[in-house]
Amino acid sequence: MEKMRLRRSRHEPVQDRGHRTRRKVLLAARKILVRRxxxxxxxxxxTNLARVGYGTFYKYFRNKQDVLEAVMEEVFHQLNDAGFPAQVEVSRLEDQIREGITNYLKAYYRxxxxxxxxxxASLMSPRMRRFISxxxxxxxxxxxxxxxxxxEQGWRIRGNPEVFSVAMLHTAExxxxxxxxxxxHLKLEEVAETLCEIWSCTILASRPGQRPVAALAVEARADNLRKR
Amino acid sequence: MEKMRLRRSRHEPVQDRGHRTRRKVLLAARKILVRRxxxxxxxxxxTNLARVGYGTFYKYFRNKQDVLEAVMEEVFHQLNDAGFPAQVEVSRLEDQIREGITNYLKAYYRxxxxxxxxxxASLMSPRMRRFISxxxxxxxxxxxxxxxxxxEQGWRIRGNPEVFSVAMLHTAExxxxxxxxxxxHLKLEEVAETLCEIWSCTILASRPGQRPVAALAVEARADNLRKR
Known part of the structure; x- marks a missing residue:
């Protein structure tokens, strides 16, 4: 019974020292997994690289697959933290988009x-696929x-907001x-600039006071026809 | 030697009958793989479902992994054929985008x-990842x-064209x-409409005669500031 409790809490050591040890094992595992x-x-x-005993590994992780998933989860959390501002501020949305995209790319590169x-390999695990999903x-x-x-503030972003978000978030990924x-061979700035352009066209252009892009396209077409 | 030659040509039977048999096995494999x-x-x-002899399978495929990859390659080819027009026509680009997105979604659903x-499972294979890539x-x-x-016709799509294309193609996928x-629960039309909107904003709005979207955004901001 005691053992079971211990096993269950394995992933979240309550003490600071436990946290530090798990962190050391995780960092070492990351290096070895990438290398081998x-x-x-x-x-x-x-465990040699982390300078902990062999058994210590199994205090925190079930097996290699388990630690692989922990490594990948940490990476995804880092990418997320880098890309998303704590709070969306409409008045500086353009800067927030630029900063978010740039920081996300930096974290991705790191x-x-x-x-x-x-x-x-991580995507073979159903647990991992569920986590990412x-x-x-x-x-x-x-x-x-x-x-x-x-x-609510009068912006006109059309289409289904969920589908729109899925599509736009995937442009960055x-x-x-x-x-x-x-x-x-591309510079980070070039990739960031292109993504910003796409996000500007689709989001910033829907600002109140802008004519809808589709209307513009229709007008331009009419204009072209007149010129012929 | 004879056997080796036979083995090598296994994937591309030259005779029509061979094509038809491979096709039957492939269709049956698709069903069984999805089911099991x-x-x-x-x-x-x-082979039972395809009504061919057991050995016939191995005339065309090395093993289950091989047939799985053949099934997936066929699916990807179908998605591609559905989405891309044979020839881009600038004069009816809007319709081509709409048709391409709709047909791609239909093929994806099928x-x-x-x-x-x-x-x-298919993505675990390096050959498959290379094929998709x-x-x-x-x-x-x-x-x-x-x-x-x-x-060349005066459209102003900014940023790196390769990065732009990667990002835009992934919106659909x-x-x-x-x-x-x-x-x-969403209707195909709703998903298609949202994607068309994104493609319109980023591509059609760059048509000659349109003011660049970024410029519009700057103007609108100046306008908003004046109103305050």
Whole structure:
């Protein structure tokens, strides 16, 4: 019974010292997993690097898969914290979008080795897929709230707010992933600038006082026809 | 030697009859894999459903993983064929975007069972990840060519064309996946409408004769400040 309780609380050590030890193991595991991959990584190598006893690993993690998931969860939390402002402020939305995109790309770049090496393996785990899916949904709902706030102030963002948020949030994720895998030669600023442009066109252009973009397109077309 | 040659050509039967048989096996494999998953699927069940001999399977596929990849490749080809027009026509770009998005979503919905059941397992294969990555890159280059054509005609789409294309193509993929996994209650039209809106704001609004959106945003801000 005692043992069971111990096992259950394994993931959240209550004492500071426990926190520090778990952190050390996690950092070492991150390095070893990136270096060796999930299959070849050995728990002994992780505990050696962390300078803790072999058994200590199993105080905090069930197995290698478990620690892999903890590493990836931490990465995703870091990306999220970097990208989203604590509070959306309509008056400085443009700056917030620019800062959010830039900081997100910076965090993505800092974590690129882990993302490249461990993301495919981590996605095989149903728990991990659920974690990512839940996290994305929280982001979507966060953005939907922001859009609701904007539309209460007269902004005209059209379409379904949830679908809109899903699509827009993925522009950043997709561009970041593509950047670190295929287009490493690009400067962060260039990637950020392009994303900002997309976010400006779709969100900032819906500010009250702007003519809707679709209307503009129709007018321009009429104009072109007249010119012919 | 003879056997080796046979093995090599396995994937591309030259005769029509071979094509038809491979097709039958592939269709049966698709059904069984979706029903049972990769682990539990049995080759015998596939060949029974296809009404071919057990050995016939191995004429065309190395193993279950091989046929899984063939199924997924076919799905991705279908999605691509549905979404992209053979030729971009600037004069009816708005309609082409709308048709492309709608057809892509329809194809995604038709293939939803396969995508939900088999995509995670297929992504564990490095060959599959390479296939998807190469296919996406072809799409990106296709879109970059389209954007070049537009900019030669005076359209002002700003930022890096490759990053822009990556981000925009992912809006459709992400919204489609989210739709079939989390928001099945939405109508296809609603998802399509939202995506069209995003594509309109970013592409159609850059038509010659439009004022750049960023400039509009700056003007509106100045206007708001004056009103205060």
């Amino acid at each position: 991959g999930l299959q070849a990584a050995r728990v002994e190598e992780i 974590n690129r080795e882990v993302l490249l090496a461990l993301q495919p 839940d996290m994305r949904e929280k982001d979507v709902q966060w953005m939907v709230d922001g859009l609701t706030k904007l539309s 997709a561009a970041a992933q593509d950047w670190i895998t295929r287009r490493q | 998953g990769l682990q539990a699927a049995r080759v015998e069940e596939i 293939n939803r069972e396969v995508l939900l059941a088999l995509q995670p 190469d296919m996406r890159e072809k799409d990106v280059q296709w879109m970059v060519d389209g954007l070049t054509k537009l900019s 992400a919204a489609a996946q989210d739709w079939i996994t989390r928001r099945q």
